[in-house]
Amino acid sequence: MGEALAALRRERGLSQAEAGQRIGMTSQGWGLYEAGRRPGLFRPDVQRRLTGALDATPEALALHTPGAPPASSEPLAVKDVSARGRAFAAAPRLTRRLRLETDELAPWAAAGTVLEYVVGRWPRRGQGCVIQLDDGAFRVRLYDHADDVEVVVGGAGGLDRSERIPRAQVRSVSAITARLDEE
Structure with missing residues (x-):
């Protein structure tokens, strides 16, 4: 891949110093990428x-990489993929509803409120x-933060009380997008 980077640079008529200067890098730093001695090129x-x-x-870089398929003037036949510009249409998200059974999130949401998430x-x-x-139970809370060890939420027995749930016990966390007073 370093050779492909060097070939692209030479095609543009740039020195390592000129190419590096464009992104705030020294010629030595650029040279390390071309020589394959700096990690991260992939x-x-x-x-x-x-x-x-x-x-x-990056596609041009891949085409210059040894062993890459030759460039073709004919477009590739691709089925079932649609794009808008360079951004692909995302898969539709699954929306679900859940009715609150308790008032522990009041006044944010009272028992009987239907939540859409x-x-x-x-x-x-x-x-x-x-x-x-993991046991299949659901908890409705106000999200605070999470790390690789735990998810911290509020609303357990009052909005100002926090609860720490071990990440190992969490199957999924989903954002509530609507509160419906009546369904």
Whole structure:
């Protein structure tokens, strides 16, 4: 891949110093990527940064890589993929509803309130969330924060009380997107 980067740079008529200067890098730093002695050349973000300095794309870099398929003037036949510009249409999110059985989140939401949540959408701080535990139980809380050890939420027996749920017990966390007083 380093050879492909060097080939792209030479095609553009740039020295290592000129290419590096475009992204705030020294010629030595650029040379390490071309020599394959600097890790990260296979990372997409690094490829975008380096090829951007050459007014190229990571796809152009891949086509210059030894063993890459030859460029063709005919478009590839691709089925069942649609795109809008460079962004692909995301898969539809699954929306579900859940009726609160208790008043422990009052005044945010009282018993009988129907909550609509999006499975797989992570909540922001202070947003309601539905947490499904490994045992199949659901907890409705106000999201605070999470790390790799635990999920911290509020609303357990009062809005100002926090609860720490071990991450190992959490199957999913989903953001609440609507509160419906009547269904």
